Amino acid sequence: MKLTYIIDGISHVVELTEATNLLSVLREQNVRIDAVCNGNGTCGKCRVRCTEGIPEPSFGDKQAMSAAELAQGWRLACLIQVMDDMTIECPSDISEIDVLTKVMQNKGGIDPPVRTQTVTVSRPDVEDQRDDWTRLRDACGNNDLTIHYSALLTLHDQLYRALEHDKGKLQVDFYDHFAVAVTPASEAKQPLGLAIDIGSTTLAAYLHDLSDGRLIEAVGATNPQRQYGADVISRINYTMTNENGTSQVQKAVVDAINNLIDKLCKEDSKDAVREIVITGNTIMTHFLLGLPTASIATAPFAPVFTAAKTLSATEIGLNVDAMLTIMPSIASYVGGDITGGMIACDLTASDKWSLLIDLGTNGEIALGRRGECLACATAAGPAFEGATIRHGTGAIAGAINTVHFERNPMYTTIGNKDPIGICGSGVLDVAAQLLQHELIDETGRLLDPDKIEHTQLSKRIRQTDNYKEFVIAGSVDDPNAITFTQKDVREIQLAKAAVRAGIEILLEEAGVDYHDVERLYIAGGFGNYMNIDSTVAIGLIPRELKERTLAVGNSAGTGASYYLLSKSIRDKVNALLPITRYIELSSHSGFMDAYMD
Numbered sequence: 001m002k003l004t005y006i007i008d009g010i011s012h013v014v015e016l017t018e019a020t021n022l023l024s025v026l027r028e029q030n031v032r033i034d035a036v037c038n039g040n041g042t043c044g045k046c047r048v049r050c051t052e053g054i055p056e057p058s059f060g061d062k063q064a065m066s067a068a069e070l071a072q073g074w075r076l077a078c079l080i081q082v083m084d085d086m087t088i089e090c091p092s093d094i095s096e097i098d099v100l101t102k103v104m105q106n107k108g109g110i111d112p113p114v115r116t117q118t119v120t121v122s123r124p125d126v127e128d129q130r131d132d133w134t135r136l137r138d139a140c141g142n143n144d145l146t147i148h149y150s151a152l153l154t155l156h157d158q159l160y161r162a163l164e165h166d167k168g169k170l171q172v173d174f175y176d177h178f179a180v181a182v183t184p185a186s187e188a189k190q191p192l193g194l195a196i197d198i199g200s201t202t203l204a205a206y207l208h209d210l211s212d213g214r215l216i217e218a219v220g221a222t223n224p225q226r227q228y229g230a231d232v233i234s235r236i237n238y239t240m241t242n243e244n245g246t247s248q249v250q251k252a253v254v255d256a257i258n259n260l261i262d263k264l265c266k267e268d269s270k271d272a273v274r275e276i277v278i279t280g281n282t283i284m285t286h287f288l289l290g291l292p293t294a295s296i297a298t299a300p301f302a303p304v305f306t307a308a309k310t311l312s313a314t315e316i317g318l319n320v321d322a323m324l325t326i327m328p329s330i331a332s333y334v335g336g337d338i339t340g341g342m343i344a345c346d347l348t349a350s351d352k353w354s355l356l357i358d359l360g361t362n363g364e365i366a367l368g369r370r371g372e373c374l375a376c377a378t379a380a381g382p383a384f385e386g387a388t389i390r391h392g393t394g395a396i397a398g399a400i401n402t403v404h405f406e407r408n409p410m411y412t413t414i415g416n417k418d419p420i421g422i423c424g425s426g427v428l429d430v431a432a433q434l435l436q437h438e439l440i441d442e443t444g445r446l447l448d449p450d451k452i453e454h455t456q457l458s459k460r461i462r463q464t465d466n467y468k469e470f471v472i473a474g475s476v477d478d479p480n481a482i483t484f485t486q487k488d489v490r491e492i493q494l495a496k497a498a499v500r501a502g503i504e505i506l507l508e509e510a511g512v513d514y515h516d517v518e519r520l521y522i523a524g525g526f527g528n529y530m531n532i533d534s535t536v537a538i539g540l541i542p543r544e545l546k547e548r549t550l551a552v553g554n555s556a557g558t559g560a561s562y563y564l565l566s567k568s569i570r571d572k573v574n575a576l577l578p579i580t581r582y583i584e585l586s587s588h589s590g591f592m593d594a595y596m597d
C-alpha cells in the first residue's frame with residue numbers, strides 16, 4: 001500500500017508492506033511531528049489532514065477535534081493504522097522556538113582548567129635523544145604533565161613543523177595537567193570553550209574565549225527530541241518501547257548540538273575548542289550519553305550517574321576534538337541545570353534565604369542560604385510551555401504571547417505575525433484574565449454566558465461537542481478560532497498547584513515562611529517573558545514575594561558558562577552538592593495536602 005504525505009506542497013511517497021502506525025512511519029521518514037504525549041492519543045498535537053483514504057474518526061479524534069475539523073479530514077497521526085492507500089497533509093516542520101539565550105553578567109571569575117603555555121624546544125641529536133614528549137614536557141618545566149592521546153597523535157608532526165618554521169616555538173594547550181593540543185606558535189589560536197544547556201524543549205549554546213572569558217556568540221535551537229514527547233517521561237517511554245529508541249534519542253540531540261557548533265564556530269575556529277561544558281536535567285544528560293533511563297521513571301528513581309563526568313566529545317559523536325564535561329546533578333529530577341542555576345544566582349551567598357524556580361518542562365525549585373540548600377522537583381508538566389494546552393505552542397513566530405481582555409485585539413503575537421497558537425506567557429495571561437474578569441469561578445469552572453456580567457466577554461464563550469471554551473483569536477463562529485478550553489484551565493490549575501506545593505514543602509522543611517525569603521529568582525525562557533502580575537493572580541507565585549521576584553533568564557546556561565570559565569566555580573559546585581538536601585515530593589507526607597490546597 002502507498003502512503004503519500006505532503007509537506008509545504010511537496011509530495012513524498014512511502015510504500016508499506018504491512019499495516020503500520022502513521023506516526024511511526026512519519027518518524028522513520030524524519031518528519032518532525034509534534035508528539036507531546038508520545039503517541040498516547042491524549043495531547044491532540046500530532047494532527048494531520050487526511051485527503052484520501054480518510055479513516056473513520058476514532059474516539060481520541062473526537063475528543064481532540066471539533067465536528068468541523070473532523071469533517072475537513074483532520075485526524076491524530078498516532079491513532080491511525082495505515083492499512084490502505086492514504087494521502088495526508090502534514091503541518092510544516094516543527095517551527096524553531098525563539099530560544100532564550102540571555103545570560104546573567106559573569107560574576108564567576110576567569111580561571112578555566114584550560115590554559116596555554118608557549119615554549120621553545122630544541123632538535124634532538126646524538127647527545128640529546130629525549131623523545132618528543134619528554135622534550136616538550138621538559139620545555140614546559142613540569143614533570144607532572146601528561147599528554148592526551150589525540151595530542152600525542154599529532155605531536156611529532158607539530159613539533160618538527162615548529163622546528164622547521166618557528167624556531168622550535170610551540171603553543172601547548174592544557175586541560176588541567178593534560179596537554180590537549182600542541183601547535184607551532186605562528187599557527188596558534190586563543191583556546192575556545194562552549195557552554196551548552198540542553199533543555200527538554202530548547203538548546204542554548206554559548207561560545208567563549210577561554211583566555212579572557214569573553215562571550216563571543218550565543219545561539220539556540222528547538223530540542224528535536226520533542227518529536228518523541230514533550231516531557232521527559234514520554235521520551236523515556238519511547239526509549240523503552242522502541243528497540244533503538246535510546247540511540248535515536250541520543251542521535252537527535254547530538255546532531256542538534258553539532259549544528260549549533262557549526263553555527264557558532266567558523267571552520268578555522270572549531271579546532272580551537274578545548275572544552276565543552278554541558279548542563280541539563282538528569283534525563284537529558286543520560287540521553288546525551290546514550291545511557292538507559294528506565295530506572296529514572298519509576299521508584300526509587302535511581303539514575304546511572306549524578307556526579308560530574310568528563311570524556312572526549314568525539315566519544316559520543318560530537319564533531320569537535322575537545323574535552324566534554326557534564327555538570328553534576330543533585331538527584332534524578334534536579335539536574336545539572338539547577339546546579340547551574342544555583343551557582344548563577346549564588347544561592348548560598350547570603351545568610352538570608354533565596355528561592356530559585358525553574359519553570360521549564362518540569363518545575364524544579366531550590367531554596368538556599370549560606371551553608372544549606374534544599375531542592376525538589378514538581379511534576380508541573382509542560383503546560384506552561386503550551387504543550388498540553390489545546391491551542392498551545394512554543395514561543396515561535398505567531399504565538400500569542402500576551403493577552404489582556406481590555407485591549408483590542410486582546411492579544412499580541414511574537415513577531416506581530418498572524419496568531420497560530422498560545423505560548424506559555426500567553427497561557428498564563430489568559431488564565432489570569434479569566435479569573436480576574438470572573439469568567440471562571442473559584443474552582444476553575446468556565447461559567448455559562450448568562451452567568452457572566454461582562455456581556456462582550458460572555459459572547460466569546462462557546463460550547464463545542466466536547467468542551468466549553470473561550471475564544472481568544474478569530475470569530476466565535478470560526479471552528480478554527482484559537483481558544484482556551486475548560487481542560488486548559490484544569491491543566492494550568494494542576495501545574496500551578498504542583499509548583500506551589502513544592503514551594504510550600506521546601507519552606508516547611510527549612511522551617512521558614514515567605515517573610516524569610518529575601519529573593520525569588522525565576523529562571524527559564526517562560527519565566528523571562530511571563531507577566532508577574534498574572535503569575536500572582538493565578539497563585540503560581542505567592543503575592544508576598546511579588547516585589548522580591550527577579551527573572552534571571554537562562555540561569556542554567558549562565559551556570560554552565562561559569563563552570564566552563566572557572567575552576568573556583570567547580571570547587572564551589574563541589575561544595576554545594578553535599579549541603580543540598582533533596583526532598584522527594586512523591587513520598588512526602590505533606591505534599592498531597594499542599595497540592596490540594
Ligand code: FES
Nearest residue numbers: 039041044046078
Ligand atoms: S495525541 Fe498523538 S502524539 Fe499526542
